[in-house]
Amino acid sequence: AQSVTQLDSQVPVFEEAPVELRCNYSSSVSVYLFWYVQYPNQGLQLLLKYLSGSTLVKGINGFEAEFNKSQTSFHLRKPSVHISDTAEYFCAVSDGGSQGNLIFGKGTKLSVKP
């Protein structure tokens, strides 16, 4: 069975600081990996995804993530955050057969302070 662990439930950072949101997964099969963002009172939006190919994936709003198969990780990074990045971030995994059947982590709440 697949599972996703987001190690930090909350991450407070100051504006313009770098940030890394951690995500580890477990799976016995090849996987697709995703990061979603949920702004207050809005639905989840896809930030980026890894399906195959280059292990460094660039997404929207300046975020990127690196797939590390040996460490079974897919950490999300941004070199300089803005106040508007304050949101909840979810890591998710699906098996190689479908991008729709997702297993989510518990989420990490990113709070960017001025």
Next chain:
Amino acid sequence: GAVVSQHPSWVICKSGTSVKIECRSLDFQATTMFWYRQFPKQSLMLMATSNEGSKATYEQGVEKDKFLINHASLTLSTLTVTSAHPEDSSFYICSAAHRDATNEKLFFGSGTQLSVL
């Protein structure tokens, strides 16, 4: 981009009543929609996969007679929580799969907070 509308955004009901939640894909046809539930401080858990014109596929541990899913058209899926009880209070989110020749993307509704008194 594609939009998924979910209504209502929040609902309070008495124990024993039924509540219907709608999920609409506004500018694309979705043959597959998904329903998730999120308890406080927990991850989103897939409840069921809804396929247009056929019966939904429920995840293990989800009561299909309690959580009725109807996907009668390519743009609408509904989740009805029947005879709701306080333990059904949760945040429910739907998503719709948009597929083209080369890609599949999920678009999420904004969720429904259900509180059962």
